[in-house]
Amino acid sequence: MEFAEFFEQTAPRLVRLCFLTTLDREAAADAAQEALSRAWRDWPRVGADSSDPAAWTRTVALNLCRSRWRRLASQARLAPRAYTVDGRSDELPDVDLQRALRRLPVRQREAVVLHYWADLGVEACASAMGVTAGAVKQHLSRARQRLAAELGEPSLDLEVESP
């Protein structure tokens, strides 16, 4: 696959993934941009037929999202930006969901986003997060309880599906 094609397929969803895990548009754009830049830099290896460039880039992006160091640097505007962020964060919808996600510990939020939004199985979540499948299940379980309480939706208390 050519990098250009990979970028077009991956970038929009990667930005969304980064936003849902950081709940910060600036940090999301920064992490997605950096992850894609690294994918391009290492494309001969990352884009090789035997590898999964989307998974690789997702993992890099998650690591970057998790790193508050980058967020601080981004806020301090020390790094040059290749991306642009227009619009205001306070105009985003579903404040309840934002609050509920924000209250989750980072790992629980990642597990929820990867499993329930990105449709990754437990093993794939574990691989992306760099933890064991058991840890993912535990994060999901706790996250569901907290989300159910925060959002008042008992239907959230579902079994973990493992495609």
Place this chain on the structure above:
Amino acid sequence: MNDLRERMDRLADAAAEGIAVARPDQRQANRSRWRAGPALVAATALVVIAAVIAAVLVGRDDGDDDVAVGGDDAGGSAAQGNDAVVAVTYGDASLSTDPVDLAVRFLDADGAVIAERSWSEVEQPTEGAPGEAVVMGGLVQRVPAGELTLEATLQQAGEPMSCTQPFTAAAGDRLILRLQLGSAAETDCAQVESVEDWVANRTGPTGVDYIGLTQAEADDRAQAAGLTTRVVGADGMDLVVTMDLRPDRLNLLLFDGVVVAAQLDGEGAVPAGQGSLAVDLEPVEGNFIEGFDVTLQVYDSGDNLLSERTWSESVSETGTAAASGDVDPYYTHVLREPMPAGTVRLVTLVRIGLEPEGTAMRDDRRCR
């Protein structure tokens, strides 16, 4: 759960609206691949910020060392580049001289040749002085991280003069090797300097925003701001420049095609000597358990205690925990402390357990 997915979808779609990430291959079409490395290092060095992310992991009584202090990209499988960038310099830049017959080779720890380069690659014919050449920057080479050797051979009056210079390059390093041929020494003929040292105190408040840009990008930005630019140094070599004062002129130092320092004529550098330390708690793997406290001690390189704070004390000063009655502020808080610039050592002491306030610390974990 479909409802949750749909809500996250809507939220993510709304958030992504207005965000545009750039195609790196298009943005950096005129730059070689490895130039995509983050410019954060340079920027950070220039403003002398000492920042540490402390990641505190409290596992499930597995007896492992539970405290980790790390920096960017802690954990995960994100691949890191294993290369460093080295610039070899020789003589003075922008002075017209006879061409120099200098060959350099980069060898790895096994003596295998990584690259063979010639000084003629950076020499350009001098206008109006036939037979003479001018150099406008060092000779840049990408090398793998590790124990390496620079081998240089200068042909002078038919007499070869060779020397070797061992050096160590870590991944992401940007080094300058200043060749000083001419002595009888066969080893240690180059001074090894970091780019950060080269450009130290050479960025002014205006120039901070230019760091990491290509020269073309810097020119565009400067033009939009009503400024002109000139390159006063490239790839480790300082160029000869006029000393006239033009307050609208931005002086650029470039390394490997990107701006590593920038300063307006007559403008002072970003004050050095003072930085700040930012400490953040994050679960690395496993779960936070509630009822812990963290004492953070910061020592300077002479082992003098610069600061000692407890996490709960720092959080309580913000008033957020008391206001919300929630524990989240303990996880989301960022402790910031002013620090003298330089290397500091962070010692983290973790008290685990739901003990009444005021009891002795137990299960202290120390991480340096």
